[in-house]
Amino acid sequence: MKSLSYKKIRRWAIAMIALGLLVGGMGPAPQASAATLSVCASGCSFSTIQTAIAAATPQDTISIGPGAYVGPIVVTKNLRLIGSGAKLTTIFGGVIAVGLSNVTLEGVTISKGLNGLELRNAAVVNATDIVIAGNAANGVALFGDSALSLISSVITKNGISILGNPIGSGIAARNSARINVFNIVITENGADGISLLDDASANISLLTSISKNGLDGVQLGGRSRATIDSLNSSGNALYGLAIEDNSQATVSGSEFSSNGKAGIHIGGPSSTLVGGSTLTDPPVTATATITSTTVSGNAIGILIGDLSKQRESANVTLRSVLVEKSSVCGVLIDPQAPKIVTMSDMSFSDNAQDKCSS
Amino acid sequence: MTKSNNHWPDSSAGLSRRSFLKGAGAGALALSLGPLAGPWVQAAETITIGMANPLETFFGQAAEKALLLGIKQINASGGLLGKNLDLITSDTAGRPDQALLAVEDLANRGADFLTGFFFSEALIGTIPAIPVVRKILLDTGASTPVLTIQVSKDYNNFKFFFRLGPVNSFFLLQLSVGFVRDFLEGKLGWKKIVLLAEDSAWTKPITDSFQTLLGAFGSKVQVVDVIRYAESTTDFTSLFSRAVKAGSDGLFTIMAHTGTRPTAQWAAQKVPLPLVGINVQAQQGNFDQLTNGAAESVVTLTSAARAPVTKKTIPFVDDFAAFSDVFPQVTIPSYNAFSSYDALFMLKEAVEKAGTLPDNEANTDKIIAELEQFGALKDGKPTDLFVGTTGHLGFYQRGEIGVTPLMPKQAFPHDLRFGPGLAGGLWIQWQSGKQQVISPANLKTAGFVLPPWMR
Structure with missing residues (x-):
């Protein structure tokens, strides 16, 4: 994979945000009349973040000094929350953005919440240089029509296991939520790295790394959609990328390696509706276009279908994809349901079998 | 730490549930959100019922249909505390x-x-969410006892949880063992069975203790093999061969999520063993079509059927079949549809007795107190039982132990009471494309039949 310097990445991402091409309605820019309210353990106007938020007016900046602060912090207005750096400023108990709030969040660690960062309703959050770690459920949870832009941040070790059931993803979005992640590390979370359900959507790009999560690296279910560029998804327990139900993905310039079941899975159920569990709705079709991508060192490189159900269809285009070192099969197509698979300029290397059908 | 139903496992991701609750203070976490973002925000015009289920399954759709039917009936009769109900x-x-x-x-x-x-x-x-959202949560489909054990251990944070059905896994085991003793052994003369169970959380207490409880219940039936299979199993051929070689009189199934495929293969292979037990998929009205005609003679436990379990049962089944506002293809209520309907009307009664909506925790507690009155013990007997479609319903109380010999020292507060005169379920068998009740005797509509290839 090609590499970009951090400065270039950051400059590009910020430029994108400034152009308003990403999330609808970006973070509040400081205005001439905006005030800065300082929060710190002693010697500042405020000793808690929540009281500073209560006193702030829209467009103000909350400057958070080094130290640990108890949440959950609830934000209901347009504010900038600027920490002293993720190594110095920690918020315990989570940050919740609600309603029509438009929040900029920088330089903090968020830990020990139910969800680390939670967006409800139509909240918009632009977060940069943050760490979200050690929350009970999800690192980030998005509901409603909320939108998140996340740059140069780490989401790790969120979620718990209860009686062997993994709970909590790095980022989980449902309803109509939207996420844009750039240059992010998402690793060692209990369930998926990124999970989308319903009509949620995502742009995942710029050397984002998703690894060692308890289920899938990226999981698309429902009618969700994702555009993925320059992603490295590796070492996840199930799939590097799972495109299931009626979801759609466009993938380019990415790498999927050493995932437990398959590098990429297209066309199965996102749910645990196993064993022919009585679905009464019409068959569904997952759709994927994958180009200029490497799939390496997985049990199955690309799995199309799920080998057990008959209702899951898929429409797949593979172009300039290298599939290598698959211990079971490079591209495995389950023939039980209609599959439209177009392959061109493919490369296969060192697979147990290059192409198979169950 | 031991992985069992009354212990928490160690965290696999660096944060255990215990440390989360201790560190974050779940109740305080919720209450500190304040009136704007806290859990008590509610719609002013309607009372909203929130249903969480696997929406694409028959069981999700049947539950949704039952709730919408009940909501329509309640709204038509004036609503609840003067407000209409709504479903999300x-x-x-x-x-x-x-x-x-x-x-x-x-x-x-x-x-x-x-x-x-x-x-x-x-x-x-x-x-993790129950102590945070702090909403009354009525379970209508899952049988794991983990949640009611949690109520007993941490009442303040889990008091919101009640189970309307089915009875928990321990009581499902007792129901199953009673059926084996009284029906399979007592009426059919069976001596040996093989347990065929999906490898799932709810089946473990059942397979672990089945043989022991049979003996304790005075049955001489032997469990000659226990086959636990992964839910992703696609080919059951070798498992059926194993069961036949074990020399049993029949397969006793313990399956909720996976019954369609094994049933279809069982019939296709003409396995010379009757298929009886818990097979939740067989509750579906179109089970015969889903299994390519394999339903004949399959027996399953269910919460209710079109039988006079109570005065509410048959009217509900008929109303459900006639209700075509949603999912017209779903015509027979599943066990969780019965329970969902009961949950709605029990909730209505509790809210009306409390005279308040759950607009703050104090008022929520008033409704919880009214729910706890269903089945409350007086002179050692459960009283004030709610008459539902599945039978007479009430809940175990806090500190009430000795309710199951399988965990005699464990209380299961807010779990559905189990015992004589209470809701417990009935056993149905597919015969000529219809579900017939074969047990209990007072609700019986037909006798037991063997699979066609064994007649």
């Missing part, structure tokens, strides 16, 4: 992680009460 839904996808999100989603969207859940694993996934 959220998909659990049968997954614990998505179930947790579904609970949060419903709470965020203003649900006043929560209901649903089909997979026990999904219900277990809601545990």
Whole structure:
């Protein structure tokens, strides 16, 4: 994979945000009349973040000094929350953005919440240089029509296991939520790295790394959609990328390696509706276009279908994809349901079998 | 730490549930959100029921249909405290992680009460959210005892949870053992069975203790093999061969999520063993079509059927079949549809007795107190039972132990009472394309038949 310097990445991402091409309605820019309210353990106007938020007016900046602060912090207005750096400023108990709030969040660690960062309703959050770690459920949870832009941040070790059931993803979005992640590390979370359900959507790009999560690296279910560029998804327990139900993905310039079941899975159920569990709705079709991508060192490189159900269809285009070192099969197509698979300029290397059908 | 139903496992991701609750202070976490963003935000005009289920399954659709039918009936008769009811839904996808999100989603969207859940694993996934959203949650489909054990251990944070059905896994085991003793052994003369169980959270207490409880119940039936299979199993041929070689009189199934495929293969292979037990998929009206005609002679436990279990049962089944506002293809209520309907009307009664909606925790507690009155012990006997479609319903109380010989020192507060005169279920068998009741005797509509290839 090609590499970009951090400065270039950051400059590009910020430029994108400034152009308003990403999330609808970006973070509040400081205005001439905006005030800065300082929060710190002693010697500042405020000793808690929540009281500073209560006193702030829209467009103000909350400057958070080094130290640990108890949440959950609830934000209901347009504010900038600027920490002293993720190594110095920690918020315990989570940050919740609600309603029509438009929040900029920088330089903090968020830990020990139910969800680390939670967006409800139509909240918009632009977060940069943050760490979200050690929350009970999800690192980030998005509901409603909320939108998140996340740059140069780490989401790790969120979620718990209860009686062997993994709970909590790095980022989980449902309803109509939207996420844009750039240059992010998402690793060692209990369930998926990124999970989308319903009509949620995502742009995942710029050397984002998703690894060692308890289920899938990226999981698309429902009618969700994702555009993925320059992603490295590796070492996840199930799939590097799972495109299931009626979801759609466009993938380019990415790498999927050493995932437990398959590098990429297209066309199965996102749910645990196993064993022919009585679905009464019409068959569904997952759709994927994958180009200029490497799939390496997985049990199955690309799995199309799920080998057990008959209702899951898929429409797949593979172009300039290298599939290598698959211990079971490079591209495995389950023939039980209609599959439209177009392959061109493919490369296969060192697979147990290059192409198979169950 | 031992992995069992009354212990928490160690965290696999660096943070255990215990340390989360201790560190974050779940109750305080919720209450500190304040009136704007806290759990008590609610719609002013309607009372919102939030249902979390695997929405794409028959069971999710049957539960939704039952709730919508009940809501329509309640609204037509004046609503609840002068307000109409409304239903919102959220998909659990049968997954614990998505179930947790579904609970949060419903709470965020203003649900006043929560209901649903089909997979026990999904219900277990809601545990971190229950102390935070602090909404009354009525389980209508999952049988794991983990949640009611949690109520006994941490009442303040889990008092919101009640199970309307089915009875928990321990009582499902007792029901099953009673059926083996009284019917399979007593009436059919069976001496040996093989347990065929999906490898799932709810089946473990059953397979672990089946043989022991048979003996304790005075049965001489032997469990000659226990076959636990992965839910992803696609070919049951070798498992059926194993069961036949074991020399049993029949296969006793313990399956909720996976019954369609094994049943279809059992019939296709003409396995010379009757298929009886818990086979939740066989509750579906179109089970015969789903199994390519394999339903004949399959027996399953269910919560109710079109039989005079109570005065409410047959009218509900008929109303359900006639209700075509949603899912017209779903014509026979599943066990969780019965329970969902009962949950709605029990909730209505409790709210009316409390005279308040759950607009703050004090008022929520008043409704919880009224729910706890259903089945409250007086002179050692449960009283004030709610008459539902599945029978007479009440809940175990706090500190009430000795309710099952399988965990004699464990209390299961807010779990559905089990015993004589209470809701417990009945056994149905597919015969000529119809579900017939074969047990208990007072509700029996037909006798037992063997599979066609064994007649």
